[in-house]
Amino acid sequence: MAETLTGADILIRSLEGEGVEVVFGVPGGAILKAYDAVHDSGIRHILARHEQGAGHMASGYAHATGRVGVAFATSGPGATNLITPLADAYMDSIPVVAITAQVGSTSIGLDAFQEAHTWGISMPVTKHNYLVTRADEISSTVREAFHIAATGRPGPVLVDITKDALAGEIPWTGAAEFHLPGYKPSVKGHPRQVSAAIDMILESERPVLYAGGGIIRSGASAELRAFAEQQNLPVVTTLMARGAIPDEHPLTLGMPGMHGCYTASTSMQKADLLVVVGARFDDRVTGDPDHFAQNAMIIHVDVDPAEIGKIRTADVPIVGDATSVLEQLIDKGASRIESDGLPDRSAWMDQLAQWQRDHPLTYEQDPSGPIQQQYVIDELAKHSPEGTIVVAGVGQHQMWASQFWSFDRPNTWINSGGLGTMGYAVPAAIGAKQGVPDTMVLAIDGDGCFQMTFQELITAAVEGIPVKIAVMNNANLGMVRQWQKLFYDGRFSGSELSATNPDIVMLAEAMGCAGFRADNPGDVVPTIEKGLAIDDRPVVMEFVCDPDAMVFPMIKAGGSNDIIYMGPEDL
Numbered sequence: 396m397a398e399t400l401t402g403a404d405i406l407i408r409s410l411e412g413e414g415v416e417v418v419f420g421v422p423g424g425a426i427l428k429a430y431d432a433v434h435d436s437g438i439r440h441i442l443a444r445h446e447q448g449a450g451h452m453a454s455g456y457a458h459a460t461g462r463v464g465v466a467f468a469t470s471g472p473g474a475t476n477l478i479t480p481l482a483d484a485y486m487d488s489i490p491v492v493a494i495t496a497q498v499g500s501t502s503i504g505l506d507a508f509q510e511a512h513t514w515g516i517s518m519p520v521t522k523h524n525y526l527v528t529r530a531d532e533i534s535s536t537v538r539e540a541f542h543i544a545a546t547g548r549p550g551p552v553l554v555d556i557t558k559d560a561l562a563g564e565i566p567w568t569g570a571a572e573f574h575l576p577g578y579k580p581s582v583k584g585h586p587r588q589v590s591a592a593i594d595m596i597l598e599s600e601r602p603v604l605y606a607g608g609g610i611i612r613s614g615a616s617a618e619l620r621a622f623a624e625q626q627n628l629p630v631v632t633t634l635m636a637r638g639a640i641p642d643e644h645p646l647t648l649g650m651p652g653m654h655g656c657y658t659a660s661t662s663m664q665k666a667d668l669l670v671v672v673g674a675r676f677d678d679r680v681t682g683d684p685d686h687f688a689q690n691a692m693i694i695h696v697d698v699d700p701a702e703i704g705k706i707r708t709a710d711v712p713i714v715g716d717a718t719s720v721l722e723q724l725i726d727k728g729a730s731r732i733e734s735d736g737l738p739d740r741s742a743w744m745d746q747l748a749q750w751q752r753d754h755p756l757t758y759e760q761d762p763s764g765p766i767q768q769q770y771v772i773d774e775l776a777k778h779s780p781e782g783t784i785v786v787a788g789v790g791q792h793q794m795w796a797s798q799f800w801s802f803d804r805p806n807t808w809i810n811s812g813g814l815g816t817m818g819y820a821v822p823a824a825i826g827a828k829q830g831v832p833d834t835m836v837l838a839i840d841g842d843g844c845f846q847m848t849f850q851e852l853i854t855a856a857v858e859g860i861p862v863k864i865a866v867m868n869n870a871n872l873g874m875v876r877q878w879q880k881l882f883y884d885g886r887f888s889g890s891e892l893s894a895t896n897p898d899i900v901m902l903a904e905a906m907g908c909a910g911f912r913a914d915n916p917g918d919v920v921p922t923i924e925k926g927l928a929i930d931d932r933p934v935v936m937e938f939v940c941d942p943d944a945m946v947f948p949m950i951k952a953g954g955s956n957d958i959i960y961m962g963p964e965d966l
Contacts, residue, residue, distance in 0.1 A: 397566035402530030402556070403428035405567060406494070407436045409537035412570050415465055417829055418494075419443055419452040423469025425509065426496035428561040430467075441829065441858050444850040446473050448822040450480025451848070454489045455823030458809045459784055460830035461614065463490045463544050470496045471509030474555070475516060479816060481551045482520035486813025487635060488612050490549040492540050493517075500528040500557045513555045522550030530563035534571035542573070547580030548699040549612050580698060584715035589723045592670070592694045592711045593731050596626055599668035599692070601743045603648075604628040608635030608812065609673020609697060609717050616640065616805040618721035619672065625728050627737055629747055631659040633674055635812040638802035648747065649756075652680040653950050654794040657754035660948075660956050662747055663688050672696045673717045676706035677813070678953070686955040696720045754948075754961065756798050762916055765941035768792055768867045771919055772799045775837065775865060778923050782807060783835045784827055788820035788844030791873035794946045796839045818847030824862045825855045835863065835927075842868040842896055849902065855933040856907030862933050863926060864908075866899055869940040877945045881966055893942070903935035912937045 417439040422430045443449035446468045453464030468474050474495040484491045498507040514526040523543050525536050540552040610619050616639050623630050623646050631651045632639050649656030669691045681687040695709035703712045758769035787793040787810040802808050811819040824838035845866050870893035879887050903910035909929050913922040926936040949960045960966050
């Protein structure tokens, strides 16, 4: 005899059936039935202090684990507070399922208390979304949502469930079947296109392998390395692909783009072929697309056909999953190399090596001067255990972290790349640490970013999630200040925080965290050592940094990648 369950009970059983171990959320009136059901389940609920925090926690969890992250929110403002993290996950292809509650189905459209058109509001920032009005729709919808979020190009899916659907009672016979006949993401590349790609690679003299975040999402790091080594291809890794191939690998050129390495950006401009895998020609990489890699042929591999040809026409387009297509390219390449050998690219490799010698990433730390953020990042990297996951906020510290932390494996660099969401680091680090509790998770944040979501430190303390937070306090919105200094005649409007910043150490301690401060270069290492030695609670390490420091190299937004500014004197 079938068991009679509420829609809320079915929701929780459906989540359990998907292997969900933790959800991040904030309760409210319309979703209380679901919270009553989760109370009796084995799923851990982590109470965020704001729904935006819950959404970023789910994203950080998904990024660190490769599994779907789950966030809960009630109707109206609860759901709308999830829009920013959903947009962030959408831009960076992170698999998240958001479960939101809606007012009763008979009240929809009547401006009921805490009613918002969540389905419509979220449509532009989700891979797919649902409005569920009946209890018997919940099981199949949850199964569909998880499948869509995790397959093809991953992304966020929202399931909005009415209050009466959560309360309704129906017989439960087990997880419902689902059918998505119109949803069939391509996995394998077309053999003819794969063959054409290998032909083009073996004919090129100055190739560059342009690896994007799709490598990380697909779990294709081993295949990327094997392919690069087989074809002797120098590799650039975008901001979202850091760690896809070890930074110390001899074929690695670093990160290209606005604040990337000179060699990485210049190699793309001078290349005769770009092999693009899991990247979307983001404007922070290409600058002015009309002046980007003008002499290069393009092989573009992406699981999302909408990305191919969107910015740059591909000479050889290949729709497919990065792992599968790279395996195909390796197989086809092996037979071709066996018969024809590899072309001589020694002159190209020599040129790349010369650029790297001539234009390294550097900084200077005056022992008696202000703390430089690059120095802090260097020392954090030296003192952190192997495999530490680094989570960055958005701004100067994000760029310096990407530049000066050497990544040797995937899924150890988490940041908001596409949307550039300030306030991302603290909650995302909490979610990541919950997902991989045996790995050290270190957030590198700016004082401006930190103040947007620092309330989530309470969540970390109460839930016993011992994340490390390094706050680079330059008393400014650093990247905004840099642009105002360089392009707005030093008119600092709305970017100075020196008069309004709180005592960050006192704030951390008030929230149940350990807090330490470094005021000068001599304090940096002792502060790091004290902070990393504590494992029983969250730790906040504040570094009082140079307010006038700027990130270089730099390519102007929308400018040509042929013009790279190595310092302010070049502007």
